[in-house]
Amino acid sequence: MEKRFPAIAPRNQEASEQTRQHVDQLTKPLGSLGRLEELAVELAAMTGETFPVVTPPGVLVFAADHGVAAEGVSAYPQEVTAQMLLNLVNGGAGINVFARQIGAMQKFVDVGVAVEVEAPGVINRRIRAGSGNMLKEAAMSADEAQRTLAVGIELAEQIIDEGAKVLIVGEVGIGNTTASSAILSALTGADPDEIVGRGTGLDDAGWQRKKAVVREALALHRPDANEPLDVLAKVGGLEIGAMAGAMIGAASRRVPVLLDGFIATVAALLAVRLAPAVADYLIAGHRSQEPGHAFVLNVLGKQPLLDLNLRLGEGSGAAVAFSIVEASSRMVREMATFASAGVSDR
Structure with missing residues (x-):
């Protein structure tokens, strides 16, 4: 059977890496938001946006x-x-x-x-x-x-x-x-x-x-x-x-x-x-x-x-x-980094 579908781009690895680095700078211990952190990186890879928006x-x-x-x-x-x-x-x-x-x-x-x-x-x-x-x-x-x-x-x-x-x-x-x-x-x-x-x-x-x-x-x-x-x-x-x-x-x-x-x-x-x-x-x-x-x-x-x-x-x-999903997106976009909040990183 003939199949005609629109083209689908691969995940954007550059955006996901930028998001991963940003998440690691947020005011929290590394990895402490668990699955939410992983989801944020996935959303960035999917959307191609370092700070992905999921609403509406x-x-x-x-x-x-x-x-x-x-x-x-x-x-x-x-x-x-x-x-x-x-x-x-x-x-x-x-x-x-x-x-x-x-x-x-x-x-x-x-x-x-x-x-x-x-x-x-x-x-x-x-x-x-x-x-x-x-x-x-x-x-x-x-x-x-x-x-x-x-x-x-x-x-x-x-x-x-x-x-x-x-x-x-x-x-x-x-x-x-x-x-x-x-x-x-x-x-x-x-x-x-x-x-x-x-x-x-x-x-x-x-x-x-x-x-x-x-x-x-x-x-x-x-x-x-x-x-x-x-x-x-x-x-x-x-x-x-x-x-x-x-x-x-x-x-x-x-x-x-x-x-x-x-x-x-x-x-x-x-x-x-x-x-x-x-x-x-x-x-x-x-x-x-x-x-x-x-x-x-x-x-x-x-x-x-x-x-x-x-x-x-x-x-x-x-x-x-x-x-x-929205919590993960808000985490990336709204949480302060150690630098912006003036909080000491270890």
Whole structure:
């Protein structure tokens, strides 16, 4: 499949070294702010700025339905996706609360909800009315998979042009942990028994059924691990493709991506397999309760900032973790150095 993505520059080592030297001159014992110091150096490398600015963050939430929901892989019915999209644009979802708390810009995008949601605040980029049921057919065509990525790139560029300095990407879509599990298994060879979780709260019988669905879909379609777009088309999701595209778009603009939970991190792995340089722009916001999340974080080599037993999605965990990213940025920009404060260094 043809892949056309914007160019992504490598990390700026000169900026990161300048930030590292500055952090070592701040009024504190060397290394005493631990992970915050490491994060500041990473932010400098990503942005190319010695004193990186991370506010305001931008939140993009992509919504889509999944045909595989018909197989009983979720504790909630499919109509919840459309209902939650309305809740999002009305400001009542978890991500809305946390986004307001951190002063984030917010955009909500319909890339494939089963029923069209016409409401102020819904950005219509519908590719189709839900993905196909991967147990019976491909989730989408190769062309549709390409289009999901293009939508994500477009929306990332749009919110960055409007001023976003860090990107948080979230999702709503009943059945999307099933699609994410299938993508992760296809890309890494992981056994579904290792990575498939309970999602929205399946009982034991539902959990076993979900594992079986993932296993059977992979056997049916045999997606090519060396062709990430083939994986997305056969067993993926419209919003997952859009999330991956948004991460590619952000990386091309030197904007850090603060990752949310399992679905967002699988989208990140997809983005990295499509455009490996994206990996340099990813920060793991938290580790969720989904068993596959720890697995995919390990594949990406990312250590999460938080572990609060979250499993909501929507970008909510990343929004909660953003305050740590902002603290790191403020440390570099606002703390005095030994010289400026007239404090004796040892």
